[in-house]
Amino acid sequence: MRMRPMILPAFVALIAAALAWFVADRWITATVREGLDQSLLLTSRAVEAEIDRFAALPDVAGEDARIRAALIDPRALEDANRYLETVATHAGASELFLINAEGRTIAASNWNRPGSFVGEFYSFRPYFREAIETGRGQFYAIGVTTGVPGYFLSTRVQVGTMAGVLVVKVDLRGLQETWRSAGADVALVDGDGVVFLSGREDWLYRPLTPLSDKVIQRLAETRAYDGVPLGAVAPLLRQAPTGDDAQGDGWTARIASVSGTDWSLMAAHPTAAITTVAAGWALAASLLTLAVAGLFKAWDQRRQIIALKLSQSERLEAMVTARTADLAREVEARKQAETDLRAAQEHLIHAEKMAALGRMSTAIVHEISQPLAAMEATLTAAEMTLAASESQTAPRLATAKGLIRRMQRTIKHLKSFGRKEPGALDLIDLRSVISSAIELVTPRARAVGVVPEFISPSQAVSVIAGPVRMEQVVVNLILNALDAVEGRGDGRVSVTVESDGVEARLVVRDTGVGISPDILPRVAEPFFSTKSAAEGLGIGLSICKAILAEFGGKLSVASALGRGTTVTVVLPAAALAQAAAE
Template sequence: MARAGARMTLWRVIAICAVSVAAAVGAWNITLSSIDARLERSLILTLRALETEIDRFRYLPSVVGEDARIRRVIEQPEAPGAVLDANRYLAQVLGLSGADQLYLMDGQGVTLAASNWDSPASFVGHDYNFRPYFRDAIATGRGAFYAIGVTTGVPGYFLSARIGRGDERPGVVVVKIDLDPLQQAWAQAGQAVAVADADGVVFLSGNPGWLYHPLHGLDPEARGRLARSQTYPGRDPAGAAPLMQGAAQWMFDASGARLRSRTADFGEGWTVVAASPVRPALLAALIAGAAAALISVLGLALAKTQAQRRQLVALRLRQSEMLERKVAERTQALGREIEARRQTEAELRAAQEGLVHSEKMAALGRMSAAIAHEISQPLAAMEATLTAAGLGVARDPEKTATRIETARNLIRRMQRTIKHLKSFSRKDTAALARVEIGAVVASALELVAPRARAQGIKPKVVAPDGPIFAQAGRVRLEQVLVNLLLNALDAVEGQPGGAVELRLEAAPDAVRISVRDSGPGIAPEDLPRVTEPFFSTKQDGEGLGLGLAISQAILAEIGGRLEIRSTPGAGAEMVVTLARATEEEEA
């Protein structure tokens, strides 16, 4: 059974490889056919461009040779003004025709007149009888040759025509055409196009790396011919690497990349070459092969999946029932877990609220002695006042009325103290509201006033004029300020000249309340821990060590923050920062 499965797998792999190779070969051939068609079109356009550019000047040498000034120089080169007139005429024709150079040679190949007669690189007086275009013109009447100028070093295409009839002295008119614009156009268009001469040497190309390279290796005869005619002075085509190796349809660029090429013959004995990288064909073959392999694998996998699916249906049905049962059990467990978390969160919130309320009660306990004194003193004064009023009700009714009013004021004082205690001790809601900070500060100061008077301290209050509003909870903010004021009073207790200052400042987007004392300050090692629960620096064990921790938690709930600054020996400062109510809210 295992051996049969292995054979089946092997045949499947062979089939996939065969399909992949067939797809790759097909894509390669199709892409090459597309490249060949594009190269054929490029060749047609290149041939037409060459023909058009050359035909513009093909008849110019013959036409120029018909002018009387040119014939006069041939017949009478020593005649006064003959050469000058010919030079000027050639320069004028050159300007009108757009050619590169125009010049006249005698029957021995010596230049008699030229369009560049007045330039340092003048052709006048130079012997060009070694050039094929001169020899062909003398022999057949016309000549054409592409070469690098031996005088100017500038390449160009030379068209020549013999002048003179019968017994007249012969001469040759030559026009030099600049084909570099064609080359620049090919380079700008990114066309890998080249034109090679009859010996196979590339002299025009859109790829600068191909210039003066032979298409194939040069034989000794071609090398001697190029040397005798000085076709490419300063260049060494014989020593350059051939561009085509092996089959004529393949070339190589300067980087060694393989190119697909097509060639066509031009009427001047030239060969026009158009080439294109085969990378697109290679890429298409790779993609087609990979796609075919992938599709084959997917097809086989799909077939196998279909076969296995029937086997899995029954198993999935059983697994579905088991999964549904497990999902139901898990859903019930999650429901119980969610309910337990909700209950735990409710208990935590209740414990937090209880802890906050306990801290309030602890603060009231710290103030209990001063509060008892605050209430007992008015009670004793009221008793004495009422006793004196009872004794003097008959003798002096006016004094009695004054004493009764004094007793009422004492009662109001006790009621006010009790009202503040009731307000402070009640539980606050969690909702934020627009709160007038000055009123909260005043309430907190009245709550700690008995404790402050018991210590002989009157807190100093610095606040701007006018109401200041912030987003907070009134009772919770009041608890924070009471805790900070009690801590400040604890810090200066027993110190001569102790002072506590509460400062209220308003910024455009924030409200700051700072409570500063002149106590001994907080040790640097204790400063990071003062907001930790149950941490206290009091030596007598008074308090739970929760005041600052709860104050920080309350401020976090109402969107504020607490900053603690201290310098040992110079007191401590607690700064509360709240978000100020917007102008729309204040309005």
């Protein structure tokens, strides 16, 4: 029983240690890989720079007349020897020598020193065969004459029918000494997977993975690592590299290729350091978890003691708080009830005002419609009896008649808005409705100077609607479009209609000034208008929307400032409407 409270903290500490180990191992491994990649990048550039110093030397030296003469005239060999000696000294190359077509060295920079290459046969070396066949060759090997390893770069020299190979031997052991002095676990690996340069002595001339008998035989024939028993040497890696990663005995490594060669560059880091740091993180996490658990336990005990002391006062405070909350809720409920009551009263007052406004507008419309009709008839009679000499009076009468007709049109809108007349629904063709509407707005279109363009389909576009009210909708939309393009020299109004068998779509477009985005959602509200009070009441679109709703349709408006407005009317196609009616 006493040990049971310690089981949970110990278990949590164990889990925290495992998570810390996992996170630390992943993070440190990623950091090590990043460091190894940077080391590989810098080292590969150093190796490439060292090789590039001598890459052009065989080509340059092979163009000298003394070298070419030595291939065809034995008397020129002394001059060639001295020339190669001078060039190798100034260039810093290890050795520079010329081989004839049979593979025998006929001139060398070390012609007058012990271990001279002169007279030696190197036809078995790959750099000789590659240069004879392709013009260039390269090969790293231990020197069979001097026993000194080096990188051999060769170029074919052609003089008529005589051919030879000029070879420069580059000593790369300076890189190896630099790695060792810096303590870097870096190695250069040839195309067969054999380490030939390394910052670690125990890695030198060891394969990364076991070599096949064919590879061992080929290396023996070329004498690349003369005197090294490659078949008996243990490989460095536990298994074949996975991509750019490799694992050895106590170290992890990254591998990268060296540009211009078939070599690989390997940089390693001890895994013991990664394990040590990860273990430290795990230990710290477990100790921190136990410390937090101890603090929590002490705090919990103190909390229990305080709770025992304050339990009575807390109960009293809870009762007071509960009663206070009840009173606050009652007060809030009364405030909300008063607010709702005031809002209801305001809604009733507003509804009564709107009802009175409707009754008053109906009465006003009834009272002024007849006088307006009489005035129009009187003006028409006056026009008919007007003398020909009264040239200034006729335009004035026409203007007065136009104003009276505008007033009559407004009265008609008010009647439609204030009274819902169901009317009969018929099967109609939208094309004929649009044509009739365009004829009705022709006088207005002439005044504006724009002829509405009707793009009529070849087949009928049938819907179920009231023909007169549908014509009223189209007339209203076209008049709005004409108002929008009035005064614009490039103004255009177009009407299109189409049907896909499911919906009939009527679109009225204009190239007017457009509608601002902040007022676009309000254009269909009753009594909202962007025109002046003398030009309209702002109920045209709301009437259109109400009419279309009776037909099962809808209306939408899209507009952009400076580019015009598009009004789209969507109605159910006749087939679907008939099915719904049935």
